[in-house]
Amino acid sequence: MVATQSPSSQTWAETRGAKWRDQLDPMEAMLAPIDAPLIAALHLSDHLRIAEIGAGGGATTRAIAAAAPGSTIEGFDISPDLIGAAKARVGGVARFTLADVADFRPAERFDRLVSRFGVMFFEAPEHAFANLIQWLLPGGTLAFAVWGPGQDVAFMASVREAVAAVIDLPQPDPDAPGPCRYGDPSRLLALLEAAGFCDCAARTWRGDLQVGGGMAPDAAAEFLLASSSAAAPLADAGAREQARARERLAAVCAANLRDGIVWMPARVEIITATA
Template identity: 50%
Template sequence: MTQSQSQIHPQPLVQNVSADDWAHERGQKWCDQLTAMEATLDPVDAPLIDALQLDGPLRIAEIGCGGGGTTLKVLRQAPAGSSVHGLDISPALVDKARTRAAAETGDIAIHIANAQSAPAPAGSYDRLFSRFGIMFFDDPEAAFSNLASWLAPGGRIAFAVWGPPRQNPWMTSLRDAVAEVMDVPKPDPDAPGPFRYAGGEKLLGILKAAGLGDLEVRDWRGTIPLGGGVPPEAAVDFALSAFSLGDLLAEADAAVNADVRQRLTQRYAQHERDGAVHMDAHVHIVTGVRPA
């Protein structure tokens, strides 16, 4: 153990994030970083929306809509006569999404709801989708069974979840930098967290048990602009503000923070292109249908 490590409080790192966390601290943190987070994840929207197959007037809902950025994109791309709902567990994010939705002319509504247990708002849907919002259910079997009941017969799902951690260095680089300074316990792969369905097969099994069919996983691989496309130093600021490990570092001494910041800046600098950090990402886009 280094001198810096010995100065850190013996507090365990939080590696898994529950629905309750998203309803409170994590939701507020996402809200505070909303512009940068949506810009970071923007490349995933196009393949996800394409997987929805928006082929006619449809009733559509986004699970875990956050601040509503992807919800609005779907509204603008859906055929005339469609209605789009966004649902999230975080009051802060729902308020932000409602403010943005109020400026739209289409049929859109934002609801605060826990998709694990809430009834479908105002009837069934033809499409359900989620961009990284389904990995945090406390009881995934109950949650996906409930969501399947929201779908009309023949209705379709499209869910984006993160692939393996090693293929998502944009997210794991902070953890790697911290691990060089202090002990970082391994996260529980079965607990709520961003890499809960990294293997893909686990999610397919739960969806099949929920009664969905024609299940398929398509992989999207590309680069994403960390912080929305900022230089390494600003990307470090974004990572420390947006990710849960940043909360622990906020309680560490200045030397530890400076050490982690230097190590992370060096990592990000290796991925700088035209003044912005672009890093590899691997996403599973999972689709399925409720049998007619």
């Protein structure tokens, strides 16, 4: 696998999706607290048509279905591995479609468009958001969750610091696809406005996340290294460097231990807009 500090949509389709699938249970348990503020921003009601971008393993899909009884939900993802997992896990509550949403055009428009951490990886975001506005009915609304600045997402910052302490790690390109691409939400708001959306706004959510859904330090360190793109260069390093990075990260996890579980603070931006 080619290591990258800035995973793109194509990277997700080819490799990152499979890595995410292999960590689905602990990953979705860790990210579950973000579902509530994201879904609240959608202002859901019964019998809506809802599209979910980057549906992953379907955990947020399930939460949306519970909040909008009788609605039709379709989840989209570029990764065949994740589409397969979502169908197997929650296929009864939604339809799942394999598609690159930057170019795909659905047969019918939707009332709501939602994404939890699925819109930061477009190679050409101007093109992608200009396409996505065509997915919504006039007056339809979106809600996207994106990560805040990397230094405000402790589990990401901790992995990067642990890896950078033992090998040379290039600085991420802030304009390239990546998880904290819209840590400054004004960049995403400007893109949405340029695409034709109105009432564009951002609201900050802060909270503590259980790393891996509730893991002890050693297990939490293993989980973070296995799931983070920042740790990918370690695969080409020696066993000594890998062990040193793991030890450093486990020590950070131990410093964030409460009641036997590793907790780390995170900042998320909830983005809303209207077509």
